[in-house]
Amino acid sequence: MTGTYAHAAGFYAGDRPRIVTSRFEHADSYSLERYLATGGYQGLRKALARPASEVHDEVKKATVLGRGGAGFPAGTKWGLTPEGVFPRYLVVNGDESEPGTYKDRLLMERDPHQLIEGCVIACYAAGLSQCFLYIRGEMAHAQERVAAALNEAYEAGYVGKNILGSTFSVDVVLHWGAGAYVVGEETALIESLEGNRGMPRLKPPFFPAAIGLYGKPTIVNNVETLSNLPWILMNGAEAYTAIGTATSPGTRMVAVSGHVRRPGVYEIINGTTTFRDLIYGDDFCQGIRNGNELKAFVPGGGSAPWFTPDQLDIPFEGPQAGAAGSMLGSGAIMVMDHTTDIPAAALTLTRFYAHESCGKCTPCREGGTWLERILRRVVDGKGTDADLQQLIEVGTSICPGDFPHASSTRLGLTAVPFPYKMTTICFVGPSAYTPVHSALTLFPEEFEARVTKRTHIPVTAVGVGE
Amino acid sequence: MSRLNDANVAFAKEIIARYPRPKSALIPLLHLSQEQNGYITNDAMAHLAELVGVTSAEVYGTASFYEMFKFEPVGKYVINICGTLSCALMGSEELLHRAEHKLGVKAGGTTPDGLITLEHAECQAACTEAPCLQVNYRYRFRVTPADVDSLIDDLRAGKLSDEIPAHGTLAKVRQHIPADRGVGAVAPEAATTAPAWFDGKAAL
Numbered sequence: 001m002t003g004t005y006a007h008a009a010g011f012y013a014g015d016r017p018r019i020v021t022s023r024f025e026h027a028d029s030y031s032l033e034r035y036l037a038t039g040g041y042q043g044l045r046k047a048l049a050r051p052a053s054e055v056h057d058e059v060k061k062a063t064v065l066g067r068g069g070a071g072f073p074a075g076t077k078w079g080l081t082p083e084g085v086f087p088r089y090l091v092v093n094g095d096e097s098e099p100g101t102y103k104d105r106l107l108m109e110r111d112p113h114q115l116i117e118g119c120v121i122a123c124y125a126a127g128l129s130q131c132f133l134y135i136r137g138e139m140a141h142a143q144e145r146v147a148a149a150l151n152e153a154y155e156a157g158y159v160g161k162n163i164l165g166s167t168f169s170v171d172v173v174l175h176w177g178a179g180a181y182v183v184g185e186e187t188a189l190i191e192s193l194e195g196n197r198g199m200p201r202l203k204p205p206f207f208p209a210a211i212g213l214y215g216k217p218t219i220v221n222n223v224e225t226l227s228n229l230p231w232i233l234m235n236g237a238e239a240y241t242a243i244g245t246a247t248s249p250g251t252r253m254v255a256v257s258g259h260v261r262r263p264g265v266y267e268i269i270n271g272t273t274t275f276r277d278l279i280y281g282d283d284f285c286q287g288i289r290n291g292n293e294l295k296a297f298v299p300g301g302g303s304a305p306w307f308t309p310d311q312l313d314i315p316f317e318g319p320q321a322g323a324a325g326s327m328l329g330s331g332a333i334m335v336m337d338h339t340t341d342i343p344a345a346a347l348t349l350t351r352f353y354a355h356e357s358c359g360k361c362t363p364c365r366e367g368g369t370w371l372e373r374i375l376r377r378v379v380d381g382k383g384t385d386a387d388l389q390q391l392i393e394v395g396t397s398i399c400p401g402d403f404p405h406a407s408s409t410r411l412g413l414t415a416v417p418f419p420y421k422m423t424t425i426c427f428v429g430p431s432a433y434t435p436v437h438s439a440l441t442l443f444p445e446e447f448e449a450r451v452t453k454r455t456h457i458p459v460t461a462v463g464v465g466e
Numbered sequence: 467m468s469r470l471n472d473a474n475v476a477f478a479k480e481i482i483a484r485y486p487r488p489k490s491a492l493i494p495l496l497h498l499s500q501e502q503n504g505y506i507t508n509d510a511m512a513h514l515a516e517l518v519g520v521t522s523a524e525v526y527g528t529a530s531f532y533e534m535f536k537f538e539p540v541g542k543y544v545i546n547i548c549g550t551l552s553c554a555l556m557g558s559e560e561l562l563h564r565a566e567h568k569l570g571v572k573a574g575g576t577t578p579d580g581l582i583t584l585e586h587a588e589c590q591a592a593c594t595e596a597p598c599l600q601v602n603y604r605y606r607f608r609v610t611p612a613d614v615d616s617l618i619d620d621l622r623a624g625k626l627s628d629e630i631p632a633h634g635t636l637a638k639v640r641q642h643i644p645a646d647r648g649v650g651a652v653a654p655e656a657a658t659t660a661p662a663w664f665d666g667k668a669a670l
Contacts, residue, residue, distance in 0.1 A: 009592075009595055009607055010592070010594040010595050010607075045670070048668065048669045048670035049668055049670045050668050051666055051667055051668050052664060052666075052669075053666065084660070086657060086658055086659055086660050086661070087486075087652070087654055087657040087658070087661075096591045097588075097589055097591060098589070099550045099551055099552065099588075099589040099593070100551065100552055100589075100593050101589075101591060101593065102591050102592055102593050102594055102595075104591075105591050105592075124663075124669065127660060127661060127664040129652070129657060129661055130486070130649075130651065136591070137493075137497075137532070137534050137603075137636070138534070138546075138590060138591075138600065138603050139591070139603070140602075140603040140604060140636045140637050140638075141604070141605070143636060143637035143639075144637040144638060144639040145639075147637055147639045147640055147641045148639045150641050151639075151641060151642055154643055154644055154647045154648070155644065155647070157647070159647075160643070160644075160647035160648055160649060161646075161647055161648070161649055163669075164670060165670070166663075166669035166670040167662070167663045167667075167669045167670075168663040168669035168670075169649045169661075169663065170649060171484070171643065171648055171649045171650070171651070173484045173485070173641070173643075173651075174641040175490075175493070175494065176493070176494060176497065176636070176637070177493065177532070178493050178496065178497065178529075178532030178533070178534040178535055179532050179533030179534035179535075180531060180532050180533065181588065181589075192493065193490055194487070194489060194490055195487075195489035195490050195491065195492035195493065195518070195520075195528055196489075196527075196528055197527060197528055197531035198531060198532070199531075214486060214487060214654040215654070216654050255593055255594050256594065257552035257555075257593035257594045257596055258551070258552055258555045258556070258596075259555060263552075263593075263594040263595075263596070264594050265594055298551070302550070302551060302589070332593065334551050334552050334555070334593070336555060340555065344554075345551060345554065345555065348549060348550055348551045348554040349550065349551050351549075352550050352551075352588050352589065355588060356588065358531075
C-alpha cells in the first residue's frame, strides 16, 4: 500500500499537503543528516536573520492553534508574558496520554530535529532563556530519539551557545516523566518539572505565562504545535494560512482508532475534513470493520463528549464541534460499531480518569471513584435504576448545570454546546463524568435494560446534593 | 546499600547542573536510581535527598505520586497491558486474561521466579495500533492472544534480552551537553534582566 511505512506504524501519508510529517517516508527521518538534506534548520536560519519581534509576529500571523487540546493560538500565548519580566522559560509538553491520542510520540520518534528547531525558534521569538522538553515517562523510544537528536544538534551548533554563529544562545534540556496522566495539564507539568507531585495549580488568576516555572513567566507548548514552526518560518505565515480555513489554518494530526477498517494517524487539512471523510473516506479509515454499522464515536480524545452518526458531516473544526456539544481536544477519534457494549465502553474511560485523579480536588477524587464503582455495578448487571440516578447526581456535583451533549434525531434531543461548568481545578474530574453522561444520554436504553427497578431514595434525604 | 554508585553520582551531578533549581532533577534521578537497583529503596531516596538538597520525605512525596516508580522489587520484565477504550474495543481484556493464565499470576503480581510482573495499564498512546502492550516500556502493537504466549515464552527463554533491558532502564541513549556548547542553568533570581541577545536586533 502506498504511503505507509513500516518505520512509522499507523501513519498514512495520503495525497495531502504535509507540514509536520513531510519526512516520514524516510526510514532515517530522525537523523541530522536526513534533516539537513530536507530543509532542516533553514527556518531557524531565516528566523535568526530577523529581529525576535518579527519572528513572533510571523507566528502570530500564522495563527498556529495549540495542538494539546485547548486550541489556543501559540503566537498569542507567547504574548501573554508580562512586559520586562525575566527569566522566561519554555516547557514543551510531550506528555501525550489522552486516551485515543497518538501523534506527539510519532513526531518525537520520527522527526525530533523538527521539534528541536521549533523549540529554538520559539525561545528566540519570545525571549525565553531555557527550554525544558518534557517527554512522557513510558515513551522510552521517543526519549532515545530526542536525546540522540539533541546530542547531534548541540555538536553541530543548532542548540546551545551562539546558535549558527549568532548572538543567540539557548539550552534545550531533555526531561522525562514517570507515569501520571494529569501531568499533561500545563500547571501540573510545571509542578512535576519542579520535582514535585504533579498536581495542577489553582488558576485563574495566575496563568503560567505570568507565573509559571519557579514562579517565572513560562510558555507551555505542545509537541505538534512547535513542530509546525520550522515550516512556517521557512515558507511564511501566508503559505500556512493558505492551507485550511480562516479560523483553523494549516494542517493537524488526527489519530482514528477503534472499529474502523484502517485505524491510523493522518495529517489532515485543518477545518475542512469531516468526520464522515475521516471514518469512511478511502484516503482515511475506509469505513467500519466487517461492514458493520457505526454506533458512536468519541471525536476528540477520551475527555470529549460522544457523537453518533448524526454528527458525521460536521468538519473536524473546533468551534463547530463545540457548538455540536463536544470538542476536538488532542485530535483523537475513537470509533465504536454496533457490537459495542456502550456501558462497558464508558466504564473503560471513566476508570481511566478515576485512576488518574491526582486527588487534589474532592469532587474528582471522590466523584471519579464513585462513578467508576457505580458504573461497574451496572455493567456487571448488579445495578438498580437508583444507581443511574446516582451517576447523574455525582456527575452534577463535578459539573453543575447542563452538561454538553450532541443532538440525537433518534431520541429527539437538541445539542447542549461545549464547555461545561466545573467544580475542580482541571478537566480530569469532568472527564470521568463525560463518558458516563454521553452514554446515558445517547443510549439510555442500554442502561435501562441492564438495571433492576428499585424505589429511588433521593440523596438529598441524607443531606448530600442540592 | 542502594545509594547511587560513583559513575551514577557523576551523571546525577551533570543532570542537576542543567536545572535552575536542583529539585527539578528529582524525577530523572529517581529513574537513574531505579535503573541501578530495579526499584526505589529508602537508602536510595535518602541519597537523592542529599544530592538535591531536600529531605528524604520530600523525595518519597514526589516519587510516590508517579506510577513508574516501584517501592518493592518487581520482575526483570514488567508487562503492561493497556485496557483503555481503543484497546478494550480491540480485545485487550482477552490479552490480560491470557497473560494471567499463562503466568499464573493476577494483574499486579510477579511470577515466583521473579522474572515477570504483569500489570493492567492505562492508555499508552498507540491507539491506532490497538490492542497494544509494553514490556519495560517497549511497545508491542496489534497484539493477539497467541502473541502474548510467544512473548512470554521468548522472555522466559532469554531471547529478548538484547532488545529489552531489565526493568529500570528506560532510554538507552542519554542527553550529554558538551561543556563548550552548553549555556548552563542560572538560578531564576540571578537572571532577572532580558537575555543579552533579546535586544531588538537580528541575532545573525
